[in-house]
Structure formats: structure tokens, C-alpha cells
Amino acid sequence: MIALFLILLPLIGGLATFFAKSNSGAKNISLFVSLLTLLLVIAGISGIFGSSLNFYDSAWITPLGARFTIGLDGMSKMLCLLTAISFPVVFGVVYNNKYPQPASFFGLMLLLQTGLMGVFMATDCLLFYFFWELALIPAYFLCSIWGGDKRIKVTFKFFIYTFIGSLLMLVGILYIYFKTPDHSFALTSFYKIKLSAAEENFAFLLFFIAFAIKMPVFPFHTWQPDTYEQAPTPVTMILSGVMVKMGLFAVLRWLVPVFPAASTHFSHIIILLSVIGMVYASLIAIRQDDLKRLIAYSSIAHIGLMCAAIFSAQQIGIEGVMIQMFNHGINVIGLWIVAEVIETQLGTRKLSELGGLASKAPALAIILVVMALANIALPLTNAFVGEFMMFNGLFRYNVWMAAVAGISIILAAVYTLNMIQKIFYGETTVVTDGAIDLAMGTKIILVVLVVLVLALGIYPQPILQLTSDTVAAVFSKFHS
Amino acid sequence: MLNDFFILMKFELLPAVIFFVLLFIKVGTAELSNASIIRLANILLFINLVAGFFYNKDGGMFGDMFHTNALIVLQKSILNLGIFIVSLQAEAWLRTHKHVIEFYLLLLSSLMGMFFMISGANLLMFYLGLELATIPLAALANFDLEKRKSSEAAMKLIMSSAFSSGLLLFGISLMYGTTGTLGFAQLPALLNGSNLQVFAFVLLFAGFAFKISVVPFHLWTADVYEGAPVPVTSFLSVVSKGAFIFVFASVLYTVFKPLADTWYHMLFLLSVLTMVIGNLFALRQQNIKRMLAFSSIAQMGFILIGISGSSQAGTASAVYFVLVYVFTNLAAFGVVALVSAQTGKEDITDYKGFHATNPVLAWVLAIALFSLAGVPPTAGFFGKFFLIMAGAAKQNYWLITIAALNMIVSLYYYLNLVKALFMDANASPVPKITFGVYAKLAIVICIAGMVLSGLASVVYEYIYNLSTGF
Numbered sequence: 001m002i003a004l005f006l007i008l009l010p011l012i013g014g015l016a017t018f019f020a021k022s023n024s025g026a027k028n029i030s031l032f033v034s035l036l037t038l039l040l041v042i043a044g045i046s047g048i049f050g051s052s053l054n055f056y057d058s059a060w061i062t063p064l065g066a067r068f069t070i071g072l073d074g075m076s077k078m079l080c081l082l083t084a085i086s087f088p089v090v091f092g093v094v095y096n097n098k099y100p101q102p103a104s105f106f107g108l109m110l111l112l113q114t115g116l117m118g119v120f121m122a123t124d125c126l127l128f129y130f131f132w133e134l135a136l137i138p139a140y141f142l143c144s145i146w147g148g149d150k151r152i153k154v155t156f157k158f159f160i161y162t163f164i165g166s167l168l169m170l171v172g173i174l175y176i177y178f179k180t181p182d183h184s185f186a187l188t189s190f191y192k193i194k195l196s197a198a199e200e201n202f203a204f205l206l207f208f209i210a211f212a213i214k215m216p217v218f219p220f221h222t223w224q225p226d227t228y229e230q231a232p233t234p235v236t237m238i239l240s241g242v243m244v245k246m247g248l249f250a251v252l253r254w255l256v257p258v259f260p261a262a263s264t265h266f267s268h269i270i271i272l273l274s275v276i277g278m279v280y281a282s283l284i285a286i287r288q289d290d291l292k293r294l295i296a297y298s299s300i301a302h303i304g305l306m307c308a309a310i311f312s313a314q315q316i317g318i319e320g321v322m323i324q325m326f327n328h329g330i331n332v333i334g335l336w337i338v339a340e341v342i343e344t345q346l347g348t349r350k351l352s353e354l355g356g357l358a359s360k361a362p363a364l365a366i367i368l369v370v371m372a373l374a375n376i377a378l379p380l381t382n383a384f385v386g387e388f389m390m391f392n393g394l395f396r397y398n399v400w401m402a403a404v405a406g407i408s409i410i411l412a413a414v415y416t417l418n419m420i421q422k423i424f425y426g427e428t429t430v431v432t433d434g435a436i437d438l439a440m441g442t443k444i445i446l447v448v449l450v451v452l453v454l455a456l457g458i459y460p461q462p463i464l465q466l467t468s469d470t471v472a473a474v475f476s477k478f479h480s
Numbered sequence: 481m482l483n484d485f486f487i488l489m490k491f492e493l494l495p496a497v498i499f500f501v502l503l504f505i506k507v508g509t510a511e512l513s514n515a516s517i518i519r520l521a522n523i524l525l526f527i528n529l530v531a532g533f534f535y536n537k538d539g540g541m542f543g544d545m546f547h548t549n550a551l552i553v554l555q556k557s558i559l560n561l562g563i564f565i566v567s568l569q570a571e572a573w574l575r576t577h578k579h580v581i582e583f584y585l586l587l588l589s590s591l592m593g594m595f596f597m598i599s600g601a602n603l604l605m606f607y608l609g610l611e612l613a614t615i616p617l618a619a620l621a622n623f624d625l626e627k628r629k630s631s632e633a634a635m636k637l638i639m640s641s642a643f644s645s646g647l648l649l650f651g652i653s654l655m656y657g658t659t660g661t662l663g664f665a666q667l668p669a670l671l672n673g674s675n676l677q678v679f680a681f682v683l684l685f686a687g688f689a690f691k692i693s694v695v696p697f698h699l700w701t702a703d704v705y706e707g708a709p710v711p712v713t714s715f716l717s718v719v720s721k722g723a724f725i726f727v728f729a730s731v732l733y734t735v736f737k738p739l740a741d742t743w744y745h746m747l748f749l750l751s752v753l754t755m756v757i758g759n760l761f762a763l764r765q766q767n768i769k770r771m772l773a774f775s776s777i778a779q780m781g782f783i784l785i786g787i788s789g790s791s792q793a794g795t796a797s798a799v800y801f802v803l804v805y806v807f808t809n810l811a812a813f814g815v816v817a818l819v820s821a822q823t824g825k826e827d828i829t830d831y832k833g834f835h836a837t838n839p840v841l842a843w844v845l846a847i848a849l850f851s852l853a854g855v856p857p858t859a860g861f862f863g864k865f866f867l868i869m870a871g872a873a874k875q876n877y878w879l880i881t882i883a884a885l886n887m888i889v890s891l892y893y894y895l896n897l898v899k900a901l902f903m904d905a906n907a908s909p910v911p912k913i914t915f916g917v918y919a920k921l922a923i924v925i926c927i928a929g930m931v932l933s934g935l936a937s938v939v940y941e942y943i944y945n946l947s948t949g950f
Binding site: 059060061062063064126129130133134136137141144145151152156159160163164167168170171174175177178 | 792793796850855856857861865866868869872873875877880881884885887888891892895899902903904937940941944945
């Protein structure tokens with residue numbers, strides 16, 4: 001039942017928020033609902049009410065054999081936790097911002113959470129597809145109503161792009177459905193299919209393109225920097241912190257275990273694309289003047305590494321992906337918060353117009369430095385553990401790939417340190433003269449994130465333990 | 481016996497009774513105001529809808545000319561629902577019209593024709609029902625008497641339906657020549673796939689294709705939709721097409737089952753053509769009614785995919801899609817009707833900034849457009865999904881892939897309209913539209929239908945259990 005409530009709670013909360021009369025009403029309802037969801041996820045993970053509550057199964061579309069089956073396994077728990085942490089954080093950060101039509105804004109945010117929770121928990125492929133699309137609609141409206149100047153064109157591209165991927169996946173789902181022995185959409189039935197190599201490769205590609213667009217993997221990434229830039233920052237936080245994990249999650253749940261032979265068959269080309277993407281995105285990030293675009297490109301590089309590590313088919317690499325999925329979410333949201341603070345305070349996010357903020361806003365500077373160092377995976381920060389394990393996996397797969405991918409670490413240091421320097425040091429400019437330090441609420445949220453960054457950097461064991469069952473399952477499929 | 485007569489023919493008798501009640505009011509001396517006539521007609525249509533759910537029975541009559549069963553009852557109820565919503569939506573336009581009663585008389589006789597057509601168990605009966613269903617439609621299309629475009633639409637409709645009726649009749653007579661019977665029960669055993677029979681079948685098929693405006697028999701559609709008054713357009717696009725889809729599917733599945741190999745290939749070809757051409761033309765339309773016309777052509781292509789599956793799911797998905805389509809398309813046309821009735825604006829560019837002045841209607845139209853595009857969680861997604869599922873059972877993945885690509889193309893133009901509604905700025909947007917209780921009720925029904933008929937899977941299960949296939 002906990003699993004079901006994790007979907008129902010944001011759904012009902014979101015619908016209620018739509019009818020909120022006042023600005024603060026909408027904010028309070030959504031913050032309250034998201035905190036309640038967080039508590040529920042923690043209850044589900046700790047299993048204090050018994051772990052059988054973490055699964056829910058009921059009849060759905062019986063003539064087709066589709067069931068409403070959701071459940072929390074290790075990876076789902078981890079990603080649901082990430083989702084549940086992200087939303088209250090985002091709501092807390094934007095608590096003092098003014099949005100036109102706040103009721104719609106916060107209602108759509110909660111509907112987005114509904115979709116995300118559903119994607120991470122569904123173990124029926126049709127249900128998975130349903131939530132996968134459901135998450136797209138609120139994101140579309142959020143970006144295109146509250147976004148920046150070029151939002152309409154950009155969001156249009158984003159929507160069409162992801163919809164193309166989704167429909168290819170739908171064809172793939174139907175293809176597999178008719179191959180399952182019992183004509184069912186259940187994950188367990190999908191694991192049982194027997195396909196010839198050609199059939200498996202065909203179906204693999206249909207699924208992979210959908211996921212590759214979502215992640216995004218080079219060369220399917222062109223929608224992403226524009227969308228991140230144009231989306232309102234709270235939405236960008238969710239998009240990059242949580243929504244891109246949908247693609248990685250789907251690869252680990254629906255792609256690799258269902259098509260192990262094809263995954264091995266295509267692993268070379270996918271790893272090559274990912275590594276190209278990492279270096280390419282890092283190089284572009286160096287040239288960026290816009291803070292949001294810089295973080296967007298850096299995000300592509302990180303996702304590329306995770307994708308490569310999955311297909312390296314090494315246990316340590318997949319463990320690293322699990323850790324990094326969570327940590328990347330935390331880190332990137334932290335970075336976006338800083339970007340949001342800078343933009344709302346100073347009205348610009350161009351690096352060339354910023355400078356000398358360290359003296360004006362010391363707390364902000366310290367926090368950004370911690371987050372930025374986590375972003376380049378310095379030891380003792382959370383990202384180090386994950387990246388180290390992923391590089392280890394990639395190294396075992398192919399030394400040269402690991403070496404080329406390693407260039408992106410250096411490049412990451414270049415663009416990140418460059419960013420810190422331009423924002424915080426040097427002379428203060430006309431723009432940064434009037435800067436004030438962090439507000440109390442935002443400071444608390446950021447400190448919580450910093451504590452998470454350091455704690456998980458020193459002791460990543462909880463996430464490893466939480467996801468060990470999924471890693472073992474995926475790994476065993478890869479080598480069966 | 482008499483009891484049976486009333487129960488079996490309940491669906492045909494009720495509109496007839498309403499027809500005569502309204503006719504007596506018309507010829508009577510008492511002058512009723514438009515408002516009270518509309519109120520009365522809507523109440524009667526509602527009773528007609530509700531009465532359809534009770535006391536139903538399977539059976540045949542008139543020496544197997546007429547038959548009914550649970551699926552047919554459901555199909556007729558869907559049409560009843562459609563006509564009720566259309567009538568609710570027509571109120572804004574009829575309020576000031578001089579010939580309110582005539583509108584209802586024509587509507588009801590057309591409905592009655594459709595019911596006879598659906599229940600026909602003989603090609604002759606079927607043809608009579610069809611004519612009764614189409615001829616009033618031409619008069620309805622001409623109902624904006626002072627508009628030239630309306631007359632043009634009526635002219636085009638009557639010409640094209642006369643032509644398609646001619647094709648049907650030619651096919652029917654050839655069919656009779658080769659088999660010596662017109663009964664649905666006897667025909668399958670006598671079909672042997674001879675060239676003449678296939679030729680006769682192709683003619684019949686073309687006649688149907690005209691009625692449901694499948695490419696290349698679609699040319700009348702956009703002009704008629706554009707010229708006819710909006711409530712008539714929505715009736716044409718939903719109720720009339722729905723009725724023909726029902727008959728088409730059941731005739732193919734029962735009478736022409738022996739020719740399944742022939743019609744599978746025809747359906748495949750026509751559905752691809754219909755989807756592609758319908759969508760490509762819809763991309764270029766400036767008038768919102770024309771856009772919806774071409775989009776409805778493309779939707780027909782999707783229905784053909786489902787029918788081509790020739791399984792239990794084939795019938796079920798087609799019927800389910802029509803149900804969803806009733807809610808979805810009527811929601812879209814309902815908003816267009818309101819705007820058109822109050823401002824006369826019908827171009828897509830007129831809808832820019834619509835959300836700023838009419839947030840509720842903008843959301844209704846947006847949900848309808850997403851449902852038409854087949855985006856979850858709307859019922860339109862489930863409708864398309866079931867159709868594609870049914871078609872995929874034949875393992876023809878080309879068809880499925882083409883369908884998926886077409887969904888993307890269609891998403892483009894639907895999304896363009898959504899963009900115009902919500903995001904584009906407009907110096908002179910459509911002013912605030914006021915709508916009365918009738919339109920409100922119609923909107924509530926449509927929204928509830930679009931959300932619930934998808935999420936509540938019992939709806940599809942119910943239809944599925946009533947359906948048959950082979």
C-alpha cells in the first residue's frame with residue numbers, strides 16, 4: 001500500500017493544489033504533500049510497517065494481460081528517495097519566489113512527481129510506458145508557460161524529441177509483448193522471452209533510442225542544454241536531478257536484463273558514443289558563458305559516464321552507477337540552487353558579468369565550492385566514490401576507453417574551477433555590487449545538501465546496500 | 481410477441497416517438513419559445529439515452545431483416561450519448577435560430593436511420609437505414625440558411641453520398657447476382673472469392689470508405705466540415721462516422737469473413753494512405769474546423785488498423801475508440817462551437833492567447849487535443865493503444881511503425897494549437913466566452929469521459945467481453 005500511496009499522494013496533492021486560491025496556499029499544500037511523500041518513502045525503505053507493503057498489484061486491463069503492478073526494489077527505493085528529497089528541496093528554495101498562476105505551477109510540479117514515482121516503481125511495461133509519458137506532460141507545460149524567452153521553440157523540440165523516442169519504445173513494447181509466452185506486460189514475462197539475435201537487436205534499438213533521448217546520450221542530446229536553459233530553474237532542478245535518471249533507470253530495468261545478448265552486442269558502440277559525448281560536452285562546457293548552460297553540458301558528461309559504465313558490464317561499474325545516480329541528483333540540484341540564487345538576486349547568469357561574489361556572499365561561495373568540487377568528483381565528496389567505481393568498471397572493459405573518458409575529468413576541473421573563479425573572485429562588477437548573502441531558509445537547505453555530499457562521500461555503504469539486490473539481478477542477467 | 485417487438489425495437493421506437501412529439505408541437509397552434517423547445521428536446525434525448533440501458537434482449541425480427549444483441553445495444557447507446565452531447569452543445573447556436581424544431585427532426589431521423597443500419601441483418605435493410613441516415617444530414621449541413629458556404633457544403637455532401645450510395649447499390653446488386661441472397665446469415669457460405677464477388681466487394685468497400693472518409697474517398701470531408709454549422713459538423717464527424725464504423729467492422733467480420741485475406745490487404749493500404757495524407761494535410765490548415773476535419777480523417781486510418789486485426793480485440797478496440805472519440809472530438813468541437821457562435825472566429829491564429837481570456841475552455845481544448853494526439857493519461861492514448869494492439873496481433877510491424885510515426889506528425893499540429901492557446905501572445909485575443917448550463921454540462925460529460933473511460937479499465941473490458949472476432 002505504501003507503493004500505491006507514493007503515487008496517489010502527489011496525484012491528489014497536485015489536483016488539490018490546482019484549486020488553491022492563494023499563492024501561499026499553493027506553496028504550503030505542495031510543500032506539505034512533498035514532505036509527507038518523503039516520510040512515506042523513508043517508511044517504505046526502513047520497512048517499519050513490513051516490507052510487503054512495498055508492493056501493490058491489482059487487475060488493470062485484463063483483456064490485454066496488463067496489470068497495475070508497482071513495487072519498490074533496491075533501485076526503486078533509491079530513486080524514489082531521490083525524487084522525494086528533491087521536491088521538498090525545490091519547493092523550499094522557491095518558497096519566496098513569485099510565479100504567475102502559482103496554483104497551476106505547483107499543481108503541475110506535483111503531477112510531475114506522480115509520473116516520476118510511477119516510472120520508478122512500475123513493474124508492468126504498459127504501466128511503465130503510461131507513467132513515462134505522464135511525466136512528460138507536466139514538464140511540457142511547466143517549461144513552456146514559465147520558461148525563458150525562447151521557451152516555446154525549445155520546449156516544442158523537447159516534447160517532439162522525447163515523444164518520438166516514446167513511440168519507438170511503444171512499438172518495441174508491442175513487439176516484445178507478442179513474443180512473451182503468456183502475452184503479458186509483466187517484467188517477469190519480459191525476462192522470459194526467447195528471441196533470435198536479429199529480433200533482439202531490432203527490439204533493443206527501439207527501446208534504446210527512447211532511453212538515449214531521455215538520458216541524453218550523444219548524439220541525441222541536442223534538446224537538453226536548450227531546455228535546461230529555458231526551463232524555469234525549479235523545473236530544471238527536477239529535469240536534471242531526477243528526470244534524466246528515468247533514462248538510466250529504464251536501461252537498467254527494462255533494457256539490459258530483457259536484451260542481455262543485444263546489450264553486449266551493442267556495448268562497444270554505445271560506450272564509444274558515451275565517451276565521445278563526455279569529452280565533447282566537457283569541451284563545450286568550457287566555452288559557456290551562461291551558468292545554466294555550463295551546468296547542463298556538465299550534466300551530459302556525467303550521464304555519459306554512467307551510461308558507459310552500465311554497458312561495461314562490470315559489477316563494480318553498475319554499483320558505481322547506483323551510487324552516482326543518487327549523488328548526481330543531489331549535486332546537480334545543489335548547483336542549480338546556487339544558480340537560482342544568483343539569478344534571482346542579480347538578474348543575470350552570465351559568467352562574464354559576475355565577479356567578486358566571495359566577499360559579498362561568503363556562505364554562498366563556500367557552498368558553491370563544495371558543490372562544484374563534488375561535481376568534479378574530488379575525494380571525500382560523494383561523487384568521488386561513484387565515479388571511481390565507474391571508471392574502474394570502464395577500465396576493466398577497455399583501458400583506452402577509460403583513458404579517453406578520463407580526459408573529461410580534467411576538463412571538468414577546468415570548467416568548474418573557471419566558473420568558481422569568475423563568479424567569486426576578481427573585482428566586483430556593477431551587477432554583483434548589490435549582492436546579499438543567502439537567505440536563512442535556502443542556507444539550511446543547502447547545508448543539508450552539503451552534509452549529504454560529505455556523508456555519502458565518506459560512507460557510501462547505505463546506498464550500496466540498498467541497491468545491492470538490483471545490481472546482483474542486473475549483473476546476473478548480463479552474463480547469463 | 482408484441483412485447484418482444486417493443487423491447488427489440490426500443491432504440492428505433494424512442495427517437496420516432498420524440499420525433500412525433502416535436503412534430504406535433506411544430507404543427508400545433510401553441511407558439512413555444514426556442515428556450516423551452518431546446519429544454520424539452522434535451523430532456524427527451526436524455527430520457528432516450530437512459531432508457532437504452534434497461535430491458536434489452538437479443539433477437540431478430542421481420543424474417544431476419546433486423547437483429548439486435550448486447551454489442552449492438554452498446555453501439556446504439558454510444559450514438560445516443562453522442563447525439564445528446566451534440567444537442568447540448570448546439571444550444572448556443574440554436575438559441576436564436578428560426579428553425580429549432582426542424583433541426584431536431586432531421587437529427588432524429590438521421591439517428592433512426594443509423595439504428596436501422598446497425599441492426600440490419602440484410603443488405604437491403606442496411607441500405608435503407610443508410611439512406612435514412614444520410615439524406616437528413618445534407619439538409620442539416622445547409623442549416624445556416626443565409627450562408628453560401630453552408631449550401632455549398634450541403635451540395636457537396638449530397639453529391640458525394642449519392643455517388644457512394646451508387647457504388648454501394650452496384651456492389652449489392654452484383655453480390656445478389658453472384659450469390660442469390662442478401663441475408664447476412666446466408667452470404668458467408670456462398671462467398672467463394674470469385675472475381676465478380678471480389679469486384680462487388682470492392683464496390684461495397686468503396687461505398688463504406690466514402691462514408692467514413694478514408695483516403696482516397698475523403699475529398700468531400702474538409703469542405704463539408706468547414707461549411708456546415710459547427711454542431712452539424714460535430715454530429716457528422718462523431719455520430720455519423722461512429723455508426724458507419726460499427727457497421728463496417730461488423731460486416732467485415734461476419735458477412736465478408738471468407739474474403740478476409742482480400743480485405744486485410746485493402747485495409748492495410750487504405751489505413752496507411754489515410755493516416756499519412758490526413759496528417760500531412762492537417763499540418764497545413766489555417767482554419768480550425770478544417771484542421772479537425774483532416775485530423776479526423778487521420779483518426780479513421782487508426783481505426784482501420786484496429787479493424788485489420790480481425791480478432792475480438794479488433795471489434796472491441798474500434799468500438800472503444802468511437803466511444804473515446806465521442807468525448808474527445810465533441811469536447812474539441814464544443815469549444816470551437818462556442819467560439820464560433822459568439823465571435824465568428826474560426827482560424828487557428830484567432831486562438832492565440834486564448835488561455836489568457838478563457839482559461840477553462842483553453843484547458844478543455846488542450847485536454848481534448850492531447851487525447852486526440854494519443855498522449856497518456858487521456859483516454860485517447862488508450863484508444864489508439866488498443867487499436868494498435870489489435871492490429872499488431874497480425875505481426876505486421878510495418879503498419880505499427882507507420883502508425884507510430886503518424887502519431888508524431890499529428891502531435892506536431894495538435895501541439896501547435898496548444899502552443900497558440902497557451903503561449904502565443906495576441907493583441908486582440910478572443911474575448912471572454914460566456915457559456916450557459918447546457919454547454920457546461922456537455923463539457924463536464926466530455927472531460928469526465930476523456931479521463932474516466934481511459935483510466936477505468938472496466939469500460940474496455942466490458943466492450944471486449946461483448947465483442948466477437950475470428
